[in-house]
Amino acid sequence: MSRAKVAKPLATATRVCVEGELTIYRAMELKRALLEPLESKNAVEIDLSRVTELDTSGVQLMLLAQRTAAAKELELRFVDHSPAVVEVLALLNLGASLGLGASEATARGAL
Amino acid sequence: MNIEEALPTFILESRELLEDVEARLLRGPAEMDADSLNAIFRGAHTIKGSAGLFQLDHIVAFMHGVESVLEGVRDGRVKLEDPLVTLLLACTDHARLLIEAVAAGEVSANAEMERAGAPLLARLGEYLEVTQLTAAVEKPRAAIVQPRPSGDSALTDHWHISLRFGPDVLRNGMDPLSFLRYLSQLGSIAAIETLSDALPPAPEMDPESCYLGFEIAFASMADKAAIEGVFEFVRDDCRIRILPPNSRVSEYVALIDEAPPQAPRLGEILVRCGTLTPHELEAALAAQQADAANAPKLGTILVDEGMVQPAVVDAALVKQKQLGDAKALDARSIRVDAGKLDKLIDLVGELIIATASTNMIARRTRVLDLQECAATLSGLVEEVRENALQLRMVKIGATFNRFQRVVHDVSRETGKDIRLVVSGEDTELDKTLIERLGDPLTHLVRNAIDHGIESPEERRKRSKPAQGSVRLNAYHDSGSVVIEVSDDGGGLKREKILAKAIERGLIDPERSLNEREIFDLVFEPGFSTAERITNLSGRGVGMDVVKRNIVALRGTVHIESDEGAGTTVIVRLPLTLAIINGFLVGVGKSVFVLPLDTIEECVEFPSAPTHDYTNLRGNVLPFIRLRDLFEVSDPPVARENIVVVRHAGQKTGLVVDTLFGEFQTVIKPLGKLFSGVKCISGSSLLGTGEVALILDVPALVQQAS
Numbered sequence: 001m002s003r004a005k006v007a008k009p010l011a012t013a014t015r016v017c018v019e020g021e022l023t024i025y026r027a028m029e030l031k032r033a034l035l036e037p038l039e040s041k042n043a044v045e046i047d048l049s050r051v052t053e054l055d056t057s058g059v060q061l062m063l064l065a066q067r068t069a070a071a072k073e074l075e076l077r078f079v080d081h082s083p084a085v086v087e088v089l090a091l092l093n094l095g096a097s098l099g100l101g102a103s104e105a106t107a108r109g110a111l
Numbered sequence: 112m113n114i115e116e117a118l119p120t121f122i123l124e125s126r127e128l129l130e131d132v133e134a135r136l137l138r139g140p141a142e143m144d145a146d147s148l149n150a151i152f153r154g155a156h157t158i159k160g161s162a163g164l165f166q167l168d169h170i171v172a173f174m175h176g177v178e179s180v181l182e183g184v185r186d187g188r189v190k191l192e193d194p195l196v197t198l199l200l201a202c203t204d205h206a207r208l209l210i211e212a213v214a215a216g217e218v219s220a221n222a223e224m225e226r227a228g229a230p231l232l233a234r235l236g237e238y239l240e241v242t243q244l245t246a247a248v249e250k251p252r253a254a255i256v257q258p259r260p261s262g263d264s265a266l267t268d269h270w271h272i273s274l275r276f277g278p279d280v281l282r283n284g285m286d287p288l289s290f291l292r293y294l295s296q297l298g299s300i301a302a303i304e305t306l307s308d309a310l311p312p313a314p315e316m317d318p319e320s321c322y323l324g325f326e327i328a329f330a331s332m333a334d335k336a337a338i339e340g341v342f343e344f345v346r347d348d349c350r351i352r353i354l355p356p357n358s359r360v361s362e363y364v365a366l367i368d369e370a371p372p373q374a375p376r377l378g379e380i381l382v383r384c385g386t387l388t389p390h391e392l393e394a395a396l397a398a399q400q401a402d403a404a405n406a407p408k409l410g411t412i413l414v415d416e417g418m419v420q421p422a423v424v425d426a427a428l429v430k431q432k433q434l435g436d437a438k439a440l441d442a443r444s445i446r447v448d449a450g451k452l453d454k455l456i457d458l459v460g461e462l463i464i465a466t467a468s469t470n471m472i473a474r475r476t477r478v479l480d481l482q483e484c485a486a487t488l489s490g491l492v493e494e495v496r497e498n499a500l501q502l503r504m505v506k507i508g509a510t511f512n513r514f515q516r517v518v519h520d521v522s523r524e525t526g527k528d529i530r531l532v533v534s535g536e537d538t539e540l541d542k543t544l545i546e547r548l549g550d551p552l553t554h555l556v557r558n559a560i561d562h563g564i565e566s567p568e569e570r571r572k573r574s575k576p577a578q579g580s581v582r583l584n585a586y587h588d589s590g591s592v593v594i595e596v597s598d599d600g601g602g603l604k605r606e607k608i609l610a611k612a613i614e615r616g617l618i619d620p621e622r623s624l625n626e627r628e629i630f631d632l633v634f635e636p637g638f639s640t641a642e643r644i645t646n647l648s649g650r651g652v653g654m655d656v657v658k659r660n661i662v663a664l665r666g667t668v669h670i671e672s673d674e675g676a677g678t679t680v681i682v683r684l685p686l687t688l689a690i691i692n693g694f695l696v697g698v699g700k701s702v703f704v705l706p707l708d709t710i711e712e713c714v715e716f717p718s719a720p721t722h723d724y725t726n727l728r729g730n731v732l733p734f735i736r737l738r739d740l741f742e743v744s745d746p747p748v749a750r751e752n753i754v755v756v757r758h759a760g761q762k763t764g765l766v767v768d769t770l771f772g773e774f775q776t777v778i779k780p781l782g783k784l785f786s787g788v789k790c791i792s793g794s795s796l797l798g799t800g801e802v803a804l805i806l807d808v809p810a811l812v813q814q815a816s
């Protein structure tokens with residue numbers, strides 16, 4: 001089934017890839033998975049390319065991660081938003097704040 | 112939700128709302144308080160809103176006219192005076208017509224409806240013009256702050272929806288996202304801001320709680336009810352504020368004010384959503400800050416500065432409170448299809464018959480355990496019966512109050528000043544009975560006003576108060592419901608009735624009648640005492656129809672009257688139509704059922720008197736031998752009994768062979784073939800499968816006297 005795994009970064013950033021649903025059903029597990037990398041001093045990249053579904057609790061976790069990172073003055077980037085993520089962020093007008101640049105959004109759309 | 116399925120509910124609700132509006136209007140302008148006005152306004156508004164849901168555009172258009180004028184009244188811009196009340200009453204009539212047309216399947220206006228509606232709208236329009244003029248004069252400042260067209264809503268502008276989801280929404284299996292997606296089917300989300308301020312720091316954050324809120328600018332043709340409907344399932348878990356396009360600035364300010372810590376931000380959001388212009392926000396916030404030291408309510412500021420009128424703020428508060436109240440009421444009652452209830456009653460009837468035969472068999476087997484079980488079962492079934500019948504019982508108050516309108520109209524037509532006094536509104540009776548009572552009662556009330564109560568001059572001459580009164584009263588009396596329609600008018604004139612009856616050949620001039628018999632002549636077909644014919648009554652039809660209707664319900668009607676002081680028409684009806692507590696008696700091999708409520712006592716038959724009466728504790732008791740009445744051929748038994756029954760104050764004895772005791776009786780109507788049979792009102796099945804005839808006690812009592 002779906003799971004989140006932490007891989008060592010190619011560059012200096014820790015890269016977290018969320019696989020499967022980013023929803024209430026895994027909220028507890030995902031909270032840990034998203035916040036853990038923020039314990040280190042490295043920048044964090046969260047890869048959303050394999051997110052199949054995103055709901056309100058997922059959005060909350062993304063916002064939480066972002067805010068926690070900001071509080072620690074860490075760099076946190078959401079990258080490679082999957083179509084499911086793009087749709088939700090567009091619906092909530094959160095694209096800009098959760099790493100969905102205008103160009104990226106269109107690029108995704110083109111895919 | 113399937114819209115078509117909801118249509119009957121809409122029709123029902125609209126009828127009820129119109130009734131309520133009418134009742135409140137009828138109280139007259141003098142007694143119109145803010146609550147009543149709001150209720151009237153809300154009624155019109157709800158009908159308009161719901162009609163919109165069903166795309167009943169003609170109703171929306173008409174109710175919009177009504178609502179606009181009512182809004183004016185509520186704001187104090189239009190004075191509610193008699194002519195306007197009459198106009199609004201005419202409007203409720205028209206609205207009712209439209210609703211009934213929908214019920215009959217006509218979902219758009221026909222030419223006739225338009226012809227009827229147009230003059231009403233035109234007259235409403237006259238009030239509206241006054242409204243707009245005064246509004247412009249009274250609120251010059253508001254006009255500057257609020258440069259949008261006030262009053263009517265322009266469709267180009269946005270609704271503003273403010274949502275704060277409760278912490279448990281997600282846990283309850285609901286995702287705010289799906290509501291937003293659903294919302295976007297009703298229109299388009301022009302702008303949305305996601306509010307995450309409530310999100311706590313990471314350690315305290317429970318990922319299964321919801322912390323988000325949304326501010327949405329929403330472009331849609333849907334009405335408020337439809338938009339609220341989107342959030343139906345989260346209504347309890349969520350704080351929702353929906354502001355229609357072009358709401359007053361104060362309402363947006365109130366919205367901002369509701370979340371003090373985020374106030375400035377929320378203000379900005381409103382601007383960003385395009386809901387408010389920066390200028391409007393500035394004006395409102397400046398006012399808020401200027402008085403921060405005194406910390407007054409924002410509503411107060413706006414009222415003080417003349418931006419809104421107190422009525423608006425009050426109305427908003429009252430509205431919120433009432434919404435809550437309505438919800439609480441909803442929870443206490445549910446609407447059930449009458450057909451389902453009837454089915455239930457039918458089944459309970461069958462259940463009673465089945466229990467009766469179980470009982471009988473149990474007794475025959477002489478197994479003690481079985482008998483005990485059967486007894487418990489009977490007890491329970493009896494309770495079920497009581498409760499099932501209770502379900503059909505409705506208070507008569509609503510029916511009585513409908514007559515306010517009849518009295519209002521008829522007294523206007525006849526130029527008499529009449530007031531309706533209602534008592535016993537809490538008396539309950541079977542819903543079917545209430546429905547079928549409407550026509551006869553209407554006729555009685557009209558009669559009371561038209562013929563009963565004298566003209567004002569005449570009343571003065573007789574030193575009665577100029578205002579006549581008609582009383583409706585209801586109460587329970589030994590197994591029946593009594594409904595009285597009385598007036599304080601001239602009363603019935605015995606000689607005149609007699610003279611007319613003789614003239615019409617209804618009675619033999621030689622016959623002497625007692626008072627009651629004379630009054631009963633009024634119910635004879637083709638009898639009318641009215642000296643002149645009015646358009647209300649007095650055409651010689653009516654009272655006989657009233658009587659026929661009531662007799663069809665197994666009821667009776669009679670009149671008591673004091674010449675010069677007034678008349679009372681007394682209608683007696685059985686409590687219910689379906690099941691009665693019966694008392695079984697036997698004559699020879701035949702078994703009869705007497706309604707238990709009519710039985711006074713049972714006494715032993717004194718041995719063989721030859722006349723048709725006996726001495727009951729010093730009083731004469733006339734009696735009827737059922738053996739003779741029904742020509743039972745079996746020879747009489749040695750010890751006969753008398754069952755003393757009572758109806759409408761009169762006692763009669765019935766001579767029978769055996770007393771079997773109480774029996775739950777399901778009334779089955781007799782076939783058409785037996786419709787001419789007197790003294791029998793129906794039949795019932797016994798536990799053994801035998802048929803027992805139910806005796807018609809009123810008819811028997813009449814026969815004995």
